[in-house]
Amino acid sequence: PVDRSPEVQEARLKLPVLAEEQVIMEAVRENPSIVICGETGSGKTTQVPQFLYEAGYASGGRMIGITEPRRVAAVSMSHRVAKEMNLPTQVVSYQIRYEGNVTSDTKIKFMTDGVLLKEIQKDFLLQKYSAIIIDEAHERSVYTDILIGLLSRIVPLRNKKGMPMKLLIMSATLRVEDFTENQRLFRTPPPVIKVDARQFPVTIHFNKRTPLEDYTGEVFHKTCKIHRMLPPGGILVFLTGQAEVHSLCRRLRKFCIQLKMRKLKPQREAGIGDEEDGDSDLDLGDDAADGEEKADASIPLYVLPLYSLLAPEQQAKVFRPPPPGTRLCVIATNVAETSLTIPGIKYVVDCGRVKKRFYDKVTGVSSFKVTWTSQASANQRAGRAGRTEPGHCYRLYSSAVFGDFALFSEAEITRRPVEDLVLQMKDLNIEKVVNFPFPTPPSTEALVAAEQLLVSLGALEEPPCTGRLKEMQRAKLSCPITPLGRAMASFPVAPRYAKMLALGKQQDCLPYVIAVVAAMTVREIFEDLDRPARSEDESSKLNQRRARLTQMRRLWAGQGASLLLGDLMIMLGAVGACEFAGCTPRFCENSGLRYKAMVEIRKLRGQLTNAVNAVCPEVGIFVDAKMTPPTEHQVVCLRQIVLAGLGDHLARRAQGDDLVDPKWKNAYKTPLMDEPVFIHPNSALFKKLPEFVVYQEVMETSKMYMRGVSAVEAEWVP
């Protein structure tokens, strides 16, 4: 029996999923796998684990597991469910990549999908669990897809062994045919239970025109206008990235101060909004302003940012009621689209765009591009406005443009390299990855590229050289894993980095390799020195800061031979210095390091150190907070190790005839690309431009820039 507080009990009764409890639990009893579809906010994530718990699925020493594609959701949902059930976090717990509060008493465990994949490697039958819920399956994240493929095999195996396990797939959209109508996945299609969301109507307002350039300006004008003209109710704005989110937050806060000033000086009231009265399409629609309550522009906007890299305590603010007498206004990226439900939203402003990472299938060059979102996503966004009362969604694009959007977003697995997945699968003894029951299979091209890379890293055996082309093709897609590959698969990083860890034993280099790999695999550890100044006043301060931080990075890059390690030496220096200073927010702020990233690196170092000790206990390494810089000899060794992992990412300085064309000035040539690539001015090697370098990745921004560059030269020539 669960002892819930009366408030929780009352709130639960309002959730549509509660009306379906009987139906869901009956389906679970009668089927090995089921699919549950229901609008965001209908209560799937918070309630379904509780249904299972109350039906006894957490008894007999087994757990209920729930996977989330996003860490934010795993953490915040575990807290929420613990609170609703009045149970401590030792019982309703979470596990994400580096941390968690799981104990031997844990009954309900929220985790990221990557964590469950790792557990399958340790115990294919997942014997600790009586039921697994795959949440947010509509997002089609790579690991979610793989997990569904694996679980479609694990569930029948468990049944056969007489220790049944249940699989529940939950989606916020009705588009689940890839799971239900895929014969290779489930021979008997799992039943689909639809939760009728008590969604209030949301009126959609399209723009007449579609701003192509300054859509953020348009978003600002629309948000101001809603605040000034429309009755109370929270506003949720969808933008594409962190920089946009912050810039809009600042503009809106400034706008509120202006409104307040005007109120204090009524004589100036005549011309409302010097800032916000822009040009276009500010039509809010007739019905939006109807109703009893009237707008009151004198109440301040309570503006909050929300994106995945934001610190957790900041993220948590959106769930709390805004201060009395304010209007909540959340400026978010698409984290707010389905995984988090923000209470009290009545107005949604949708820019219609999304920032996505794109990979070139041949060259592996990646770039972040802002593109139109899909119709399904736009509808999800609109739905956020109708959770508590009828709402309005302002789409800053025309209905014609909407009609041209793709119906659904593509599954992630079809859009990115898959070497990490292929290695994990091989480690699970799935030799012919092409035959794996993917909900949507990756292209054969991508699978071949992955196997080739893994062969070159020594993780897979060379395919035998048979004569016939067709057989060779097939052999290329079923190379068995090597012992090195097994060791690599046990490290929680991509194969290139796993290879570096596997080689790290030489010359007592392991602690450095671990620190470098940790830094290379955490996103954006350095403050962006190229960001534009936010205002005139900031401009000179920012220049000073740039100069100081550049100086500091030069210091981290070291002298002489260590310079050859290039950007990776800067990373190593940054990690060392930060750890030495106790990894405080203050140190990070002063040193231009992103605090959250440094904390992540610290945790990852611990985790990688444990993983390496588990593979070769004889090295007995530990995380040293006072790591001294590597010796010259160790730097040489480190460079060899880095080269072994990044060997196919080799670039050579352009020379000879190429230099006739000015576009090749200071450029590098790579085997896969016709276009020149460059060393970034902020790189440690920008002044040096060595003849041969290896790089972590090529990112296309204003130019094709290599990131994480280190030199291959045998010797340091000053």
Ligand code: ADP
């Ligand atoms: P779904 O998974 O179907 O999208 P959820 O179970 O996440 O729905 O949310 C159900 C309800 O619980 C929502 O109305 C939401 O506002 C509320 N809720 C979820 N998390 C929190 C939280 N941390 N604090 C307060 N309310 C929350």
Ligand code: MG
């Ligand atoms: Mg959910």
